Amino acid sequence: MSEQAASLRAPTRTPAFEARLKKRYAAERRFRIAGIAAIGFSIFVLAFLLVTMALNGIGGFQRAELTVPIDFTEAGLAGDRTSLAGTAGMQSLENQGLPEVVAFFAEQSLGEEAAAELGESAWREVAEAIIADPALLQREAVFELPATSDLAGGLSGEGSPEMQALAAQLAERGQLEKNFDIGFLQRSDATDPQQAGIWGALKGSMLTMIVTLLLAFPIGVMAALYLEEYAPKNRWTDIIELSINNLAAVPSIIFGLLGLAVFLTIFPNLRSAPLIGGMTLALMTLPVIVISGRNAIKAVPPSIRDGALAIGASPIQVVFHHVLPLALPGILTGTIIGMARALGETAPLLMIGMRVFVASPPEDFTSAATVLPMQIFLWSDEIDRGFVERTSAAIIVLLLFLLVMNGLAIYLRNKFEKKW
Amino acid sequence: MSVTLLLLLVLGFGLAGWLAARARAWSFQRREGVRAMKALPTYHAWYVALWIVIPAIVFVVAWSTIAPQLVVQHVLASPAAASLPESGFLRDSMLAEARAVATGAASAVHNQDAADLVEPFREAIRRYALIGIALTMLIGFIGGAWSFLRLRPDFTARTRVERTVMTLLLLASLVAILTTFGIVVSLVFETIRFFGMVSPIDFLFGTHWGPNPMSGADNPDPTRYGAIPLFWGTIFIGAIIAMIVAIPLGLMSAIYLTQYARPAVRSWIKPALEILAGVPTVVYGYFAALTIAPAIRDIAISLGASNPSSESALAAGLVMGVMIIPFVSSMADDSIAAVPQAMRDGSLAMGATTSETIRRVLVPAALPGIVAGIMLAISRAIGETMIVVMAASTAANLSANPLESMTTVTVQIVAMLTGEASTEHHTTLSAFALGFVLFMVTLALNFIALRVVKRFREAYE
DSSP, X not given: OHHHHHHHHSTTOOHHHHHHHHHHHHHHHHHHHHHHHHHHHXXXXXXXXXXXXXHHHHHHTEEEEEEEEEEHHHHTOOOOTTTTOHHHHXXXXXXXTHHHHHHHHHHHHHOHHHHTTBXXXXXXXXXXXXXXXXXXXXXXXXXEEEXXXXXXXXXXXXXXXXXXXXXXXXXXXXXXXXXEOGGGGTOOOOSSTTTOOSHHHHHHHHHHHHHHHHHHHHHHHHHHHIIIIIOOSSHHHHHHHHHHHHHHHSOHHHHHHXXXXXXXHHOGGGTTOHHHHHHHHHHHHHHHHHHHHHHHHHTSOHHHHHHHHHTTOOHHHIIIIIIHHHHHHHHHHHHHHHHHHHHTOOHHHHHTTXXXXXXXXXXXXXXXXXXXXXXXXXXXXXOOHHHHHHXXXXXXHHHHHHHHHXXXXXXXXXXXXXXX | OOHHHHHHHHHHHHHHHHXXXXXXXXXXXXXXXXXXXXXXXXXXXXXXXXXXXXXXXXXXXXXXXXXXXXXXXXXXXXXXXXXXXSSSHHHHHHHHHHHHHXXXXXXXXXXXXXXXXHHHHHHHHHHHHHHHHHHHHHHHHHHHHHHHHHOOTTOOHHHHHHHHHHHHXXXXXXXXXXXXXXXXXXXXXXXXXXXXXXXXXXXXXXXXXXXXXXXXXXXXXXXXXXXXXXXXXXXXXXXXXXXXXXXXXXXXXXXXXXXXXXXXXXXXXXXXXXXXXXXXXXXXXXXXXXXXXXXXXXXXXXXXXXXXXXXXXXXHHHHHHHHHHHHHHHHHHHHHHHSOHHHHHHHHHTTOOHHHHIIIIIHHXXXXXXXXXXXXXXXXXXXXXXXXXXXXXXXXXXXXXXXXXXXXXXXXXXXXXXXXXXXXXXXXXXXXXXXXXHHHHHHHHHHHHHHHHHHXXXXXX
16 A cells, blocks of 8 residues: 555656666766866876976976186286177187186196086186176186086986996085076077077077067958958958968978978078078968957957948948957957967978077077977987986976966956957 | 168158158148048058058068079179089088178188188178168159159048058958968979879888988889878877877867866866967977887886887877867867757756766767867877877888887978988978878868868757
8 A cells, every 4th residue: 555655656766767767877977977087187197297397397497516616816817898898708718728727726626537527618607707707807706617417417316326426425525516507598509418508499489489470460460350341252252261261270290391392492591590480380370360360350249330330430440440459359369379389389390490400599580590399309309318307497488488378368368358 | 681671761761751741731731621631641641651661561572582692693793603613512502601601690611612702792792782772762762752742632542541451451361372372382393293203103002111312313212102101100190099099088078068067167177178288299299208108118018018119109199199188179069069058958858867968969969060070180180290200200110009110191291301302302302292192181171070060050050
C-alpha cells in the first residue's frame, strides 16, 4: 500500500531510474572536471613557461665581476677632459698602455692565475670610466671588471674542476661575485656572453616598429574608412575584402618571401635594414589594422552620421569630423595588438637577412640591424651556458614589452569602450 | 642619401604653403565677405598643401629607388672604375665595399683595389643628394605656386580637396590587392623558373629530399627534390600532433568558459589565454628546444625506446599544439555563442543536464563553425615557422614515429634561403616553390573555412 502511494507521488522514481540519474550526474561531473582540467593545463603551461624563463633569466641580468683596485698615481697615464674626448680618448689610453696597467694591477691583487681570467676588453670599461672622469688619473680607484665566460661558468658550478676551484677561492676572498649588470641593456651583441647586451637589438626593433607604424597605421585606417563608409557594393569591393581577409591568414613566412623577392630586388643595398624589415612587417600588420578598424567604425551608430549629414556636412566631413574621432580608441586598440604581434615576429625577417651579427647599434633606418626576437633566435643557437641565461633574460625583456603593449590595449578598450 | 631629411623638407614646405594659402583666403574673406567664399579658408590651405606634398613625396619615393643606381652608373663612368674586373662576384663586392666606406658604414676597405673607388663614390653620392634636394624643392615649389595662383574667392577648394582625399582612401584600400598580387607574382615567377629545372612531377611526388647547394647552378638532380617527406612532416607535426593537443583542450576550454564559468572567473581566465596566444613564437620555439625536447628524449629512453631523436617531431608538435589552444578556443567560443539561446533553453527544459545539452545540442549545432575554426587552426599550424625551425630538425624523414626527427616545409624554406647560395641557384628557387605550395594550401583552407562560417551564420540569422 505504501509502496503504491510512493510510486503515485513520483511515478518515474524507479530504482532503474535512480541508477540512471546517478550515472548522468556522474557524467555531468566528469565533463565539468574535464573542462577545468583543460583550462588548468593551459594555465599550467603558461605558468611553467614564465617560471622557466624567469629562473633562467635572473642569471642573464647578472655577470661575474672581479674586483680590481687600480692606483693610477703609479700608472703614469696622462690626459685631461679635452685630450680624452670622443673616440680619440680610447685610442690615446690604449697607446699609453692602459691594457697593460689593468693587467698589472689585476695580477697584483688577484694573482697570476685569476688575472688571466679577466675579460679581454675589461680595460675598455676602465677607459670609459676615465674618459667620464679624468680626475680618476690622480688617485686610486676600485673597479668591478667582467671575468671571462670560463670563470663565470666556474662560479655557477660548471666547466672544468680547476676553474670551479679558482672561482670558489676568489669568491671566498670576496674578489669575484655576480652583480646586477645594467650594461646588458646598454651593450650590443658580442661573441662572449659576459660582454653581450641587447641594446643593439632593442634599437633595431624600435626602428623597425617606427617604419611599420608609419606605413601600416595611416594606410590601414584609410582603407578601413573607405571600405566601411564609401565603398560601393560591387565586384571590386568584394575582391578587396576577400584579399584583406586572406592576407590576415597568410603565414608570416610568405610575407618574408615577398620582401625578399620584391623589396630586396628594388633596394639591393638595404639587406638587413630596419626600413625593409619595417615595410615587410607593415604588409603583415595591415590586415589586422583594417579588420579591427572596420569593426570600430561599424560600432559608431548611424544616427551620428545622419545627424551630421542633416545639418549640412559633406560625406568627407561626416567621417573625418565625427566618425573617425569616435572610432579612434577602437582603431588604436587594434593597432597596438597588431604592432605587438609584429614586435614578436621573427620568420619574415629571417628571409630578408636580419639574421646578422650586429656588434654596434644601428645608426639609422638603412644600416644593418637585428631585432629582439632575432637576437633571441641567434643566441639560442649558442651552446655556452652564459648565452642560455642571456637568451632567457632577452625573452623576459621582450615579454615585458609585449605585456605593456597588450596592457595598454586592454586599458584603452576598457576606458573608451562605449555602449551606444 | 637621407630620405628622412627630404621628407621633413617636404612637410615643412607643405606647412608653409598651408599657412600662406590660409592667409590669402582670409584676405579674400575680409575683402569680399563670407558669403562670396565658396569654401572655408582651411580648405584653401589644404588644397595648396596637398598640391605641394603629394607630388613631392611621390618624387622622393621614386628618387630613393633610382638614385642608388644612378650613383653606381656615375662611379662606373669615372676613370677609377676602368680597372674593375669585367663582371661577377668580385666586381659587386668591390663596389659594395667602396660604398660602405664612402657612406661611413665601414672604416676602411678590405680590398685595396676598392680604395680608388671610394672618392668617386663619395663624390657621386654628394652630387645626387644635392640633385635630389634641388628637384624635390623645385617640384614642391611648382605644385605650390600653381595651386596658390588658382585660389580665388569663388574657388571650390572643398570639393577638390575632398575628391583628392577620396582618391587617397581608394588607393589605400588597393594596397591589399597589390600585396596579394605581389605575393602571387613573386612566388609564381620563381616557381616557374624552378619547374623549368625540376619537373613538377618529381617535386610533388618524389620521396627523397636532399638538395645540394654545392652542386652546379644549372643542372640540379631532380631525384633530390622530392617534397613528399616535407609535406608529410608538415602534416604530421602541424595537422596531427598539434591538433591532437589543441582540439580537445581548446574545445573543452571554450565550453567551460562559455557554459560553466562564473563571469568573475571568466574575466580572469580569458585574458590569461590571450597571453598564451600573445607569446611570440620564437619564445615557444626556445621553450620547445630547451625544455620539452630533452624531457621527451629522457622519457622515451626510460620507456625503452632505442635511440630517440633530440629533435623529435613530438616536441615541436606538442608545443605548437599549446600555441594553437587559444586560437581553437576563441573560434569555438564564437561558434557556440552563435547558437540561438532557445535551443539551449529547450534542451534544459526537457530535463537534460548541462553536459548533455552541450554534447547533444550545442556542439552539433555549432559543428560547422567549429570545423571551420579547426581548419583555420591547421592552416596556421602548417605555416608556423619558428617553433619548427628551433625544435624540429632539417633532416627529411618519411616516418610515422613521433620520436623520429622530421622536417617541415617552413623549415626547408628557411634553410634554403639563409644559406650562402645565390638568388639564381636551384636551392633558392626550390624555397619559392615550397612557399607557393604553402600559400596555395593555406589559401584553400581559409577560403573553405570562411565559406563554411558564412553559411553557418546565415543558417541561424
